[in-house]
Amino acid sequence: MVTAAQRGQEVRQRLLRAAAELIVERGWTAVTTRVLAQRAGVAPGLVHYHFTSVQALLVEAAVEVARSVAAQTAPVLAGADSADEALTTLLGMFDTADGTDPTSVLFVEAYLAATRDERLRQALGEMLGQFRRQLADCLATHAVADPDATAAVLAAAIDGVLLHRALAAGPHGGALAAVLRRLVTAGPEGAR
Amino acid sequence: MVTAAQRGQEVRQRLLRAAAELIVERGWTAVTTRVLAQRAGVAPGLVHYHFTSVQALLVEAAVEVARSVAAQTAPVLAGADSADEALTTLLGMFDTADGTDPTSVLFVEAYLAATRDERLRQALGEMLGQFRRQLADCLATHAVADPDATAAVLAAAIDGVLLHRALAAGPHGGALAAVLRRLVTAGPEGAR
DNA sequence: ACCCTCCCTGGTCGATCGTCCAAGGCGAAT
DNA sequence: ATTCGCCTTGGACGATCGACCAGGGAGGGT
Numbered sequence: 001m002v003t004a005a006q007r008g009q010e011v012r013q014r015l016l017r018a019a020a021e022l023i024v025e026r027g028w029t030a031v032t033t034r035v036l037a038q039r040a041g042v043a044p045g046l047v048h049y050h051f052t053s054v055q056a057l058l059v060e061a062a063v064e065v066a067r068s069v070a071a072q073t074a075p076v077l078a079g080a081d082s083a084d085e086a087l088t089t090l091l092g093m094f095d096t097a098d099g100t101d102p103t104s105v106l107f108v109e110a111y112l113a114a115t116r117d118e119r120l121r122q123a124l125g126e127m128l129g130q131f132r133r134q135l136a137d138c139l140a141t142h143a144v145a146d147p148d149a150t151a152a153v154l155a156a157a158i159d160g161v162l163l164h165r166a167l168a169a170g171p172h173g174g175a176l177a178a179v180l181r182r183l184v185t186a187g188p189e190g191a192r
Numbered sequence: 193m194v195t196a197a198q199r200g201q202e203v204r205q206r207l208l209r210a211a212a213e214l215i216v217e218r219g220w221t222a223v224t225t226r227v228l229a230q231r232a233g234v235a236p237g238l239v240h241y242h243f244t245s246v247q248a249l250l251v252e253a254a255v256e257v258a259r260s261v262a263a264q265t266a267p268v269l270a271g272a273d274s275a276d277e278a279l280t281t282l283l284g285m286f287d288t289a290d291g292t293d294p295t296s297v298l299f300v301e302a303y304l305a306a307t308r309d310e311r312l313r314q315a316l317g318e319m320l321g322q323f324r325r326q327l328a329d330c331l332a333t334h335a336v337a338d339p340d341a342t343a344a345v346l347a348a349a350i351d352g353v354l355l356h357r358a359l360a361a362g363p364h365g366g367a368l369a370a371v372l373r374r375l376v377t378a379g380p381e382g383a384r
Numbered sequence: 385a386c387c388c389t390c391c392c393t394g395g396t397c398g399a400t401c402g403t404c405c406a407a408g409g410c411g412a413a414t
Numbered sequence: 415a416t417t418c419g420c421c422t423t424g425g426a427c428g429a430t431c432g433a434c435c436a437g438g439g440a441g442g443g444t
Contacts, residue, residue, distance in 0.1 A: 004411065004421055011421085027304065029222040033402060043423050048403060050421095100307050108304055108355075112219065115292050115358050125360040132360075146371060149363040153353065153371045156362070157345060160352025163300075166307050168317040168324075170348070171341040179338060179345045182374050196391055196441065203391085225432060235393050240433060242391095 012050045014040040019061035024105045028113045031058060059120045062110040066127050069103065077134045083142040083184040086135075087154075091177050094158060099166030108163060131155055144184050154183055204242045206232040211253035216297045220305045223250060251312045254302040258319050261295065269326045275334040275376040278327075279346075283369050286350060291358030300355060323347055336376050346375055 018039035022031045033054055037044040051057040080086030097104050114121035136151035164170050210231035214223045225246055229236040243249040272278035289296050306313035328343035356362050
């Protein structure tokens, strides 16, 4: 037997999934109560029953997606045998993304919304810091110079490449990896 | 004597400036006819007199700002004596930006809006292509390997760094330049 | 003096917005 | 069987939205 509470949680999840889709399709500030409910297949009133506001729902949905992506990248960085391997595997995960794919657009939408929502900014800032730290640990283990700054730039470069792919075709696969590899193969003398 | 046509053009410019401000403050899809008019200090009806729609006004405003930034970077790339110098000067132009400054936010907002507006996507895509080409020419002149892919990655890295700065503090100035310099100082043997 | 053209005003239109709420439904506990 | 607590429904509220337009006003050409 399915309890009412279980059905309630499932509705919550459906609303979160609908929010993630609609942020991408319409843009953060254009996601409305009624469209959310329709996409989730529930009555409009349920949105404000399960969440205090539409904005709170969007924030929770975005953070959840970011968390799931972070959960995928973490083991890659922790288990790599070399900085080269970590880079290659990481790029492989994003190589099918063309900048207009749901995940890429959602991330950028969340970044922007974070400039206008302090809670979201803090949540995403912590996750970015965590990713940078994991990446820096990976680079430090494999003797890359200035691992902290390198990790920050590498993370930024990946996001930037995805951002630019939405506008115009850019380097993919091997060509992209070859350029980015310069960041992690320079020895300690790379820093002046 | 100020003719009516001159005043009309000035109102148009005021609306474009107001649009650029409001896109940053409120987000692309949250800029409304009436707020635009109020910020520009004109009657609401003028928005749809000078522009066919609010969306058209936003697109024109974003493209105009992008063009003015491109006009600032172009001479830097063309006149640099070395790839190092071009990189340093370029970074200097963006070093005061913290990711929440008007120009950075406007660019990202425009990138996102471009995924939902084909005209804007094409306009920004052309400008990105032009910037990449200028940067690639600069790199090629100073014997950097694989200038096209390097230029694309470098451009993406700069945008990515600005994007991430909005979420968390990142490398600035010398530390940032030191890492990015690896991209442009690797010789032809850098590509395996 | 006339008209023509363009700029501008201020308000109306139907649609849609976020939020809230009274009332109904239904399993679980008493 | 009754009560309790949570989930759910569908609509009401005032505010605001983009787009539109009838009409006023003021130079410039005739």
